Amino acid sequence: MASAPTKTHCPYCSLQCGITLDVSGDRIRLEPQSDFPTNRGGLCAKGWTAAELLGHPERLTRPLVRDGRSGELRPAGWNEALERVVSAFERTQREHGRDAVGCFGGGGLTNEKAYQFGKFARVALRTSAIDYNGRFCMSSAAAATNRTFGIDRGLPFPLSDIAGADVILLVGSNPADTMPPAMQYFDEGRSRGAKHIVVDPRRTATAARADIHLQPVPGTDLALANGLLNVIAREGLLDQRYIDERTAGFEAVRRAVRLYWPDRVERITGVPERDIVAAARMLGGGTGKARRAMILTARGAEQHSTGTDTAQAFINLALALGLPGRPYSGFATITGQGNGQGGREHGQKADQLPGYRRLDDPDARAHVARVWGVNPADLPSSGRSAYEMLSAIGTPGGVRALWVVASNVVVSAPNSLHVADKLSELDFLVVSDIFLSETAAMADVVLPTTQWAEESGTMTNLEGRVILRQAAVSPPDEVRSDLDVMADLAKRLGAHGFSSEPQEVFDELGRASQGGKADYRGISYERIATDKGVFWPCPSAMYPDTPRMFAEDFPTPDRRAHFHPVEQRRTAELPDDEFPYYLTTGRLLRQYQSGTQTRRVAQLTEGEAEPVAELHPTLAQRMGIGSGDKVRLKTRRGEVVMTARLNGGIRPDTVFAPFHWGGAANINRLTNPVLDPYSRMPSFKVCAVAVSNAASDAEPNTDQEGDFTHG
Numbered sequence: 001m002a003s004a005p006t007k008t009h010c011p012y013c014s015l016q017c018g019i020t021l022d023v024s025g026d027r028i029r030l031e032p033q034s035d036f037p038t039n040r041g042g043l044c045a046k047g048w049t050a051a052e053l054l055g056h057p058e059r060l061t062r063p064l065v066r067d068g069r070s071g072e073l074r075p076a077g078w079n080e081a082l083e084r085v086v087s088a089f090e091r092t093q094r095e096h097g098r099d100a101v102g103c104f105g106g107g108g109l110t111n112e113k114a115y116q117f118g119k120f121a122r123v124a125l126r127t128s129a130i131d132y133n134g135r136f137c138m139s140s141a142a143a144a145t146n147r148t149f150g151i152d153r154g155l156p157f158p159l160s161d162i163a164g165a166d167v168i169l170l171v172g173s174n175p176a177d178t179m180p181p182a183m184q185y186f187d188e189g190r191s192r193g194a195k196h197i198v199v200d201p202r203r204t205a206t207a208a209r210a211d212i213h214l215q216p217v218p219g220t221d222l223a224l225a226n227g228l229l230n231v232i233a234r235e236g237l238l239d240q241r242y243i244d245e246r247t248a249g250f251e252a253v254r255r256a257v258r259l260y261w262p263d264r265v266e267r268i269t270g271v272p273e274r275d276i277v278a279a280a281r282m283l284g285g286g287t288g289k290a291r292r293a294m295i296l297t298a299r300g301a302e303q304h305s306t307g308t309d310t311a312q313a314f315i316n317l318a319l320a321l322g323l324p325g326r327p328y329s330g331f332a333t334i335t336g337q338g339n340g341q342g343g344r345e346h347g348q349k350a351d352q353l354p355g356y357r358r359l360d361d362p363d364a365r366a367h368v369a370r371v372w373g374v375n376p377a378d379l380p381s382s383g384r385s386a387y388e389m390l391s392a393i394g395t396p397g398g399v400r401a402l403w404v405v406a407s408n409v410v411v412s413a414p415n416s417l418h419v420a421d422k423l424s425e426l427d428f429l430v431v432s433d434i435f436l437s438e439t440a441a442m443a444d445v446v447l448p449t450t451q452w453a454e455e456s457g458t459m460t461n462l463e464g465r466v467i468l469r470q471a472a473v474s475p476p477d478e479v480r481s482d483l484d485v486m487a488d489l490a491k492r493l494g495a496h497g498f499s500s501e502p503q504e505v506f507d508e509l510g511r512a513s514q515g516g517k518a519d520y521r522g523i524s525y526e527r528i529a530t531d532k533g534v535f536w537p538c539p540s541a542m543y544p545d546t547p548r549m550f551a552e553d554f555p556t557p558d559r560r561a562h563f564h565p566v567e568q569r570r571t572a573e574l575p576d577d578e579f580p581y582y583l584t585t586g587r588l589l590r591q592y593q594s595g596t597q598t599r600r601v602a603q604l605t606e607g608e609a610e611p612v613a614e615l616h617p618t619l620a621q622r623m624g625i626g627s628g629d630k631v632r633l634k635t636r637r638g639e640v641v642m643t644a645r646l647n648g649g650i651r652p653d654t655v656f657a658p659f660h661w662g663g664a665a666n667i668n669r670l671t672n673p674v675l676d677p678y679s680r681m682p683s684f685k686v687c688a689v690a691v692s693n694a695a696s697d698a699e700p701n702t703d704q705e706g707d708f709t710h711g
């Protein structure tokens with residue numbers, strides 16, 4: 001008798017589209033779930049081809065260890081591989097102290113893995129050195145929403161509410177390419193007359209559908225937000241009643257934005273004054289209960305050295321319009337990685353304990369230590385953020401042995417040549433992954449792990465909806481789950497209380513998160529399966545979950561949302577004579593993150609096997625570059641050569657390149673690692689770049705004048 005198809009979820013982005021897998025012998029049939037609330041039957045090319053990852057010929061199926069004589073990686077048994085790890089960790093900590101061993105996690109790990117990895121660092125290794133690649137993704141928005149709303153849940157409302165908003169301001173996000181099934185909600189809204197404003201230096205597929213497209217100079221979104229609020233305040237479009245009753249601190253913001261009059265903002269951002277005024281009126285139109293508007297930000301606004309303040313500026317705008325907590329309205333930030341939300345809640349971050357608790361909070365330490373059966377005094381203090389941890393390798397007090405789980409930092413970290421150099425200075429590197437990524441290829445030990453459909457576990461999607469990915473197929477014989485490996489290593493290191501069973505780990509996570517901001521205590525595998533996911537916070541099994549937040553108040557000490565005045569600051573690296581243009585980076589429709597998985601799926605690389613740099617025809621002509629030519633991009637950190645594609649929809653002073661490729665085409669060789677002071681987010685989205693024709697490196701044609709605005 002044939003078994004029923006398994007309901008599970010796509011392995012890639014934060015939409016976590018519902019799919020079913022029907023397995024019969026070697027044949028796997030993948031279908032979208034027509035009734036799952038985020039995708040409602042939709043999938044993108046990545047989702048449709050996700051089964052290709054299972055049984056892929058390049059799949060790691062045995063542990064690898066670096067041979068002492070040849071220096072090459074060779075297959076090994078699990079005992080040999082894990083004993084090498086244990087002996088390297090013990091030797092390093094004996095000789096250099098506990099913090100000399102580090103852990104680096106990923107935003108794609110299940111909640112159970114993220115939780116147990118944090119516990120492994122604090123209990124089995126007792127090291128403060130742990131952080132994860134989500135630091136490169138969501139940290140600025142998280143810092144801004146925490147300080148304003150007292151909590152960080154990307155969408156504080158279900159995705160489907162987007163269809164009910166009358167006006168949407170979408171900043172630095174291109175869901176038409178990054179999560180196409182989500183566009184059905186935007187399209188539904190527009191088809192009933194909603195107006196959409198998109199802010200992006202490129203005319204993306206999303207921007208092309210908008211009513212207004214604003215194209216600011218990269219790194220100037222904050223000034224644009226303050227300029228919009230300036231117009232809204234001057235034209236009497238504020239929701240003064242909401243400001244008075246539900247917020248604090250508006251007068252300082254009102255004073256700050258007085259200086260952002262539209263013609264000044266035009267000079268900073270390059271966005272015409274008339275467009276700023278039109279966008280402000282569109283956003284502020286309608287008053288009181290009639291106003292249904294949303295402001296959504298993503299990495300384009302946030303991945304800057306001013307990312308937290310930029311997100312804050314848009315939150316200020318949303319609060320001044322009285323949006324958060326109102327039906328079909330609010331401020332939200334769109335999470336990128338598959339478990340970008342849950343991955344930042346349960347202890348992978350350098351300063352965090354499960355439940356979004358702070359590691360420096362004595363009550364939080366006492367609670368979590370009780371669940372873990374350890375003395376609170378034995379828990380380490382906060383460690384360095386992701387880039388700081390990597391950059392400190394080889395320096396006094398830096399990490400000397402490192403365990404990287406499901407993260408390809410050689411491709412995804414900024415200033416990646418420097419990061420690769422730093423990894424090569426380690427005494428010992430162990431990497432857990434499903435393929436031999438660029439980072440795994442540098443390791444002393446590589447541990448092959450189970451992937452999405454081979455294991456069960458929970459993910460928390462962009463809405464804060466906790467969903468269950470169910471196992472549908474068996475893993476290869478010699479492959480083990482990350483939970484199992486963490487439990488085994490912990491035991492070998494003399495620690496107890498680590499489980500290999502996802503459901504057991506999830507129940508423990510629920511207890512550890514109880515009373516925290518991200519409270520999962522009332523969520524269980526059974527409840528998720530019957531409810532199409534459960535929105536946190538959910539403090540008890542008897543308690544309804546929380547699809548919509550902030551209707552009555554905010555989880556701050558005074559129950560109000562807090563404005564914070566923010567000012568446009570100089571971008572860390574402005575164009576100059578040597579590096580005269582802006583470089584910005586981003587994602588493509590058919591690739592995901594560092595490309596470890598999607599670059600190995602033939603259907604996804606057809607016609608797009610290599611990255612392409614997009615530049616405006618005016619810039620291309622000036623530099624003697626034609627479409628299809630090789631273009632050399634050079635910054636203060638390195639250079640890459642890519643094929644050029646001319647795009648009349650990008651700013652003429654800006655070059656765009658995707659970050660999904662490694663090796664010589666890795667654009668993160670060029671990106672600026674300068675960090676946001678609050679979130680420690682690197683400045684992926686803007687740095688100064690020189691552009692030339694790689695074939696001739698021809699002298700620029702200075703007769704050609706273009707529209708170049710250096711803000």
Ligand code: SF4
Pocket residue numbers: 010011012013014015016017039042043044045046047048178179180181182
């Ligand atoms: Fe859905 Fe994202 Fe998977 Fe595409 S990559 S199918 S949008 S979850």
